[in-house]
Amino acid sequence: MTQSTGPHTLGKVRTHPTQNEALLFEKSAPGKRAYKMPPLDVPAVDAEALLGSAVRTDKAELPELSEIEIIRHFTRLSTWNYAIDLGMYPLGSCTMKYNPRVNEAVSRLEGLADAHPYRPESWAQGVLEIIDLLERCLLDITGMDAITLQPAAGAHGEFTGILLVRAWHESQGNPRRKILIPDSAHGTNPATAAICGYQVENLKSNSDGGIDLEALAAQVDEETAALMLTNPSTLGVFENEIHRVADILHARGALLYMDGANMNALVGKVRPGDFGVDVMHLNLHKTFSTPHGGGGPGSGPVACKSFLEPFLPIPVLVQNQNGTKSWDYNRPQSVGRVRAFYGNTGMFIRALAYILANGPDGLRQTTEDAVLNANYIRKKLEDLYELPYKTPSMHEVVFSDKRQAAKGVKTGDIAKRLIDYGFHPYTVSFPLIVPGALMIEPTESESLEELNLFIDAMRSIAREAEETPELVKTAPHSTRVSRLDEVRAARNPVLRWKRENSSQ
C-alpha cells in the first residue's frame, strides 16, 4: 500500500478554487449546445398530429452549454466532496472499507450485469449458482443453518429477522410482547422491534459496556420475544458472556437476535452460530466490501438456525435432482416476500468476489488487521482523549470529548476540524451512552502511514483545543462552506434550482 496523498491534494483544490466556478444555469447562454445533429434526411413528422395535446408547447428551462462546460461543472463538484477513494473515512459503526476494483469488474460482466429478473430460471442458472455459493459461504462464516439474501439493507434484515422471531413464537401459540435492547444499540434496533409490533424494553449496560447478566435474568420473562444484541457492541466491545446471555434467554423460551453489522471484527475468528445466536443479519455493504453511503444499494442477508428456516421469506433457493437450481415458493409458513425479484444481485456478486479473492486465511487476516488498526489508534490517542470504557477494543474505539469540553470544544468541533486536516470525520455523539462520543473505525484498509497521519491530526487538534480553542470551534476553514444550519438544511432542503433563486 502506498501513502495516501489524496485528501491533502484535495485540500489544495479547495483553498485555491479555480476561477470558473459559476453554476450551470448561470453559465447558460442561448443557443449553446453540447451536441450537433446532422441535417434531417427523412420526412419530418407532425408531432402534434401524432401525439396531440401531449406535445409540450413551452420550452423546458434547461441550461444551454457546451460539452466541456458540463464536464467541468460536474468534475469540479465532485472535487468539493469527500470519498473513500480520496482518503480515510473513519466512521465508526459504518465500516467504510475499501471496495476492491475486481469486485466491480466482476459485477459488470455482461452476462451478469444484463441478466433480467424476469428471465426463466433455466436461463438464470449462472446467477442462481452465484447466489447458492454466496449463501453457503455466509453460512460457513456465521455458523448458521439457513439464510435469505433478499433484504436490501441492515435495517431491512433486522425487520426480516424479527418477523421470523414473531412467526416462530406465533407457531408456538403466543407472539409475546416485548423485545429487549441494550442501551448501546444502533437506533435501527428499537425501530425494528416497534415496527414488528413489539414493545421495546431498554437493557442497561454494565461498567464494561457489556450485558449485566443479573439484570438480564431479572428482565427476561414469558413475554420476552427476543434480545437484539449487537456483537461486538457499538462501543467496539465483544460480549464475553454471550453463551450465558443465550442460555438465560433460551431458558425462558426467548430468542437471541444478533445485529451482525460489526462482523468485521469476527469473520474467520468466531461464529455466532457457535455462541448461541438464533437469527442474525449481515451487512454485505459493510463487512463484505460492497459500496455504501449515498443511498446506494445495500444488502442485509438474514441467517438463522434450522428451527426458523420454515419461516424464511419466499422464494427459497433449492437444488433440483438434476443438479439445476430453482426458487421454491411452496412454503406455507413463510413470512412472505420482503423484496422484489432476487434481492440486490449486484451486491451478491461483489461480496462473493471479495470472499473468494480473500479466502478463509485472507478474511481472518482482514479481521485481525481491522482490530489491530483500531487498537493502534486507541494506544496512540488515549493519553489525550478520554476513554470511557477500558474494555479491550475490537474493530472500533470510542473516546469522549470530556477533556476538550472543559475548553468548550465538543466532539462535533473536533470532527469538523478533522476536515481541515484532510480526513472525513469520525462518527459523532454515538453511541448515546457515551456523552460527547468520538467513535473511530479505521478498518483494515488503511496503511500504517495513513493511520499515522490521522493520529497526528487528532493529536494536533487536541493541542489546538488547549491553546486556540476558537480555531477548532469555528472549523472547518478549508471547505467551500463552513458551518451549515443543520436543522434548516434537514427541515427545508432546497434540492432544485429555481430561477427566482438565481440572484441569491
Ligand SMILES: *Cc1c(COP(=O)(O)O)cnc(C)c1O
Ligand atoms: C449500519 C448498522 C445498521 C443498519 O444497517 P443499514 O444497512 O444502514 O440499514 C444496524 N446496526 C448496526 C450496528 C449498524 O452499524
